[in-house]
Amino acid sequence: MEQTVKSKASEAVHTRGLGKCYGSFWALKDCTISVPRGSVTALVGPNGAGKTSLLKLLVGLNSSSAGEIAVLGQTPSETTNYLSSIGYLAQEIPLYNQFTALEHFAIGKHMDTNWNNELAVKRLQELRIPLDRRVGKLSGGQRAQVGLAMALAKRPQLLLLDEPVAALDPLARMDFLASLAQAVTDADGELTVIMSSHLLADLERVCDRVIILAAGETQLCDDVDHVLKSHKLLVGHSGELPKHEGMSVIQEVRSSTATHAIVRLNNLKLAIPGWHVRDVDIEEVVLAYMGQSRDMAADERGER
């Protein structure tokens, strides 16, 4: 059941062993994450990994089945105080199609305590999005911008975005991420963002942290920089990778001529004689973790 954990003041989100089950299905289990204030975190994982479940728990829309959760130092609840500190953009960007952007902003004016209407209007004007056209007639990218403006003009401390760019074309995706980056810059460290996505390319542009979620479990929760430093690709002649205490193998691919392995180094200075150590990009790391969890899930079901 929900409990507020003692979280550090520097943390925007802290969960321990957080779980959510629907009937007998655990959509999220044993999720332990920590998100520092002012960071921009990518929450990645394949479809059905529990990203939406986690975000809804953080917003306070759903109640947890297990574990502890603290957001901005409190338990998510429906108090005005809590709700006004959270900005949320749900999957598929729900808006009232028959309302215009301005009418949406009027909702914010009437229902949000810290609403900044000027900010919302200015954002859309800069993007040349018509304010008085029904949002049902706007393009996907424009709708996403209206949705983002609805979440940002609340002036939240924590912004939670659930796959905001999944349905957008590449240009609209770039615009959206640029808007988001601008908002983070403008907030000057006062805004924490968690954005879920199954698109790896979204990460590097705006995010400084990454949480990898797969099969309902946290695989990784770390700084992007640190992830890149601690994960390496080892290339060597075909054969067993030596077991090492300071290193865990995430993914290993063997062919007749060579072995490629993505490993996590607990000791950054670790050297493995006979193997080439190469840098990896974040996409490779994420894919390696996703592959690993998929293989483990298959093992559990006895498919291999």
Next chain:
Amino acid sequence: MNWLIWKQHRKMFVILAAFLALYAALAIPMGLHFWHIYQHALANCSKTDTCNQLSGSLLQSGWDNNLNPSLQGGANLVVLLLLAAPFLLGMFIGVPLITREYNAGTNLLIWTRSVSRRRWLTTKLVWILVMTALFAGGIAALTTWWSKTGNVLYLNRFDPVKFDLQGVAPVGYAIFAVSLGMALGAWLKRTMVAVGISLAVLLAVQIAVGVAVRPRYMAPLVRNVSINQNTTPGGNDLALSPQVPPGSGAAWAVSGGLVSKTGQPLNWSTPPRKCVATHPDQGDGVGSVGPHTAVASTDKGPGRQADAIISRNGGPAVDFQCLNTLGYYWDTKYQPVYRYWDFQWMELGLYLAMSIIPVGATYWLVLKRDA
């Protein structure tokens, strides 16, 4: 919050107001027309001192002489629409109220403003239920008003088609229908399924209340009269039981029939053997008065029931004079006309009380269920 509800539903409010205005435009001239017919008849009958003979047939003739058949068809359609109104309100206002938000995902947009779900739902509910009550109340008030003449002329106000459309009960039907549709919509999140189920439940409740509950709001009064006392001419089914009370067709006969001295109801298929008419006169006096009743009057008087020979439900013909000598009498249970408004308020109270269930269920679904 109020702004949003108004913005979302104002079109519906305008449509309801338009319907109300349209109905007023129909009902007010019609009501005035009937009232004038009545006043005219009153002026005439007072000269001849025959005003106690005025009856509902006055309106029927006024109706026939003054309205052409297509208009009458239209009027019947209006009555049908009025009877269907709670169903339509449940379908078009109740069901989509929350289902639409779920289906578009806009509940997530609204529930993450700085206002709790409870306040959102309460505001929405108050607006919608108040508007529904105003609309249903307005429609029922107009119906009650134009039915004034008929009510004065002792047409049976307890008749289901009249009782359900007049007075305050229609407000209860509308509130219940909208709450029920709303709860089923919130639960199932699927418009068409929720519409189907809510219509079926509403129909079942309406029938059950009308048939089984309404007659029991207050213990009926009992009127016992001997067969001889009743001189109503035979000719229709109602004539088989005495009118209650004499001179007023406005009371509601809940049940009635012949009972023996010891209070046993007469079994028409096996009447006392003694009273089975051996040679029922199948001649001129026999009239078929419905599928199960045949009346044969002897020539002693024009349709005195006490002299009638009647068979019912395919049973043998029964000699009433014989039943009379055996001590059979008419036993009628009825609700007197002065209870009409008590019944209206009780019906309203019952439906408002029943509405608590769907309203409570909606709160539970919106507040406790995962978004």
